[in-house]
Amino acid sequence: MAFELSKVVPWGRTLEEYKTMFTLSTEDLKKSIASFGDGPASFNAEMTKLKNNVISFDPIYQFTKQQLINRIEETKDIVMKQTKENKDNFIWTNIKDLDELEKIRMGAMSNFIKDFEEGKEEKRYIPHELPNKTNFSDNHFDIGLSSHFLLLYPKLGLDFHIKSIDEMLRICKEVRIFPIIDLDAKESSVLQPIIDYYNKNYDVKIEKTDYEFQKDGDKVLVIGSKNEKLKY
Numbered sequence: 001m002a003f004e005l006s007k008v009v010p011w012g013r014t015l016e017e018y019k020t021m022f023t024l025s026t027e028d029l030k031k032s033i034a035s036f037g038d039g040p041a042s043f044n045a046e047m048t049k050l051k052n053n054v055i056s057f058d059p060i061y062q063f064t065k066q067q068l069i070n071r072i073e074e075t076k077d078i079v080m081k082q083t084k085e086n087k088d089n090f091i092w093t094n095i096k097d098l099d100e101l102e103k104i105r106m107g108a109m110s111n112f113i114k115d116f117e118e119g120k121e122e123k124r125y126i127p128h129e130l131p132n133k134t135n136f137s138d139n140h141f142d143i144g145l146s147s148h149f150l151l152l153y154p155k156l157g158l159d160f161h162i163k164s165i166d167e168m169l170r171i172c173k174e175v176r177i178f179p180i181i182d183l184d185a186k187e188s189s190v191l192q193p194i195i196d197y198y199n200k201n202y203d204v205k206i207e208k209t210d211y212e213f214q215k216d217g218d219k220v221l222v223i224g225s226k227n228e229k230l231k232y
């Protein structure tokens with residue numbers, strides 16, 4: 001089935017937020033990074049300005065710059081209204097209020113939009129829908145990220161998650177997923193089955209981060225290198 005832009009609510013985060021969510025160290029930032037479901041985040045644009053290496057994957061990159069601008073304009077008031085109605089589900093310390101949230105998100109998406117056409121030309125924005133296979137070879141990237149996509153929507157199913165993470169782990173030496181809760185701020189129902197599944201062959205851990213905007217959304221799932229059982 002064709003991917004429909006009208007079903008997407010674009011909402012993008014910044015490099016500063018990615019650094020904190022994924023506990024990306026100075027050395028990590030210099031590594032080769034793949035970011036899945038990266039949408040209109042400014043992570044790629046900001047990292048590229050710093051001469052770092054990020055490739056972003058998302059089905060929305062098949063659309064034109066103008067289509068993406070229109071969709072952001074169409075949905076931003078709806079998202080802000082919903083956030084206002086659910087204000088108590090968020091922690092307003094780093095981001096102080098709704099005005100600041102709107103400023104940060106619109107700023108991130110504007111930086112993404114400015115970079116989009118050039119980035120697409122440079123193959124830094126790749127139209128791609130998980131769990132499909134990508135065109136990259138095994139272990140091409142050092143780190144694979146998913147911010148606010150995998151685990152957040154458990155309704156996509158365990159099978160979808162396993163197939164998606166399998167592909168991410170095929171092309172990335174390590175995968176980090178943030179947050180580990182769902183939209184109701186409850187532990188994602190697919191989290192434990194995913195941990196059990198990958199624990200057999202990979203080093204899997206949950207790390208506390210300094211990022212918490214969604215209440216209780218302060219942990220990242222890290223699926224690290226293959227453990228001893230897979231090394232021979």
Ligand SMILES: C[S@@+](CC[C@H](N)C(=O)[O-])C[C@H]1O[C@@H](n2cnc3c(N)ncnc32)[C@H](O)[C@@H]1O
Pocket residue numbers: 008010011012013014036037038039040041057058059060128129130131146147148149
């Ligand atoms: C909530 S946004 C997160 C954007 C960005 N990662 C961030 O944190 O700022 C979720 C993103 O997942 C993307 N998405 C939806 N279905 C997808 C799929 N099957 N594979 C990859 N990405 C998908 C959407 O297009 C959207 O950009």
